[in-house]
C-alpha cells in the first residue's frame with residue numbers, strides 16, 4: 001500500500017476525538033494498519049495514530065529497534081493497539097522531549113506518567129494488557145492523546161521548552177537525529 005501523507009497541526013481532523021473500532025479482522029482495518037505501518041516507517045516515527053493519516057479510528061501503533069529521532073532510547077517491541085485504555089499506576093511524572101510527525105521539526109518538554117497499564121485489542125480482537133514504564137509509557141500516552149484530538153504542544157507546561165529540533169540539537173538539549 002502507498003504511504004499516506006501525515007496531517008499536520010492545524011488540520012481539524014487532528015483535533016477531533018476518534019471512534020472506537022467495532023469490527024475486527026476486516027479488510028478495511030488491515031488496510032488501515034498497513035498504511036499506518038508504511039507511513040510510520042517512511043517518516044521514521046516511533047509511533048503513529050490513525051487520525052494522523054486521516055482516519056478517525058482508535059488505532060495506534062508504535063515500536064522500534066533503533067530510532068533515528070530518539071537514538072538514546074531503548075528498543076520497544078512493535079505493537080498495534082486498538083481501542084486502547086490507559087490506567088495510571090503511579091502518579092509520578094517525568095518530563096521528556098517529545099516530537100510528533102504531525103508537528104514536524106519541533107520538540108517540546110512534556111510531562112508524562114512514569115508507569116501505566118494499558119488494555120487494548122489486537123487487530124483480530126484479542127485482548128491485550130501490559131504494564132509499561134519510561135519512554136515506552138510516554139509513547140503510548142502520546143499516541144493515545146491523538147485519539148482524543150490532543151497534540152503534544154497542548155501538554156507543555158513551560159512554553160520556554162518548545163523549540164525547533166535543529167536549535168535544540170545545537171543547544172545540546174536533544175541528541176542529533178542519526179541517519
Ligand code: NI
Pocket residue numbers: 099100101102142143146
Ligand atoms: Ni504524534
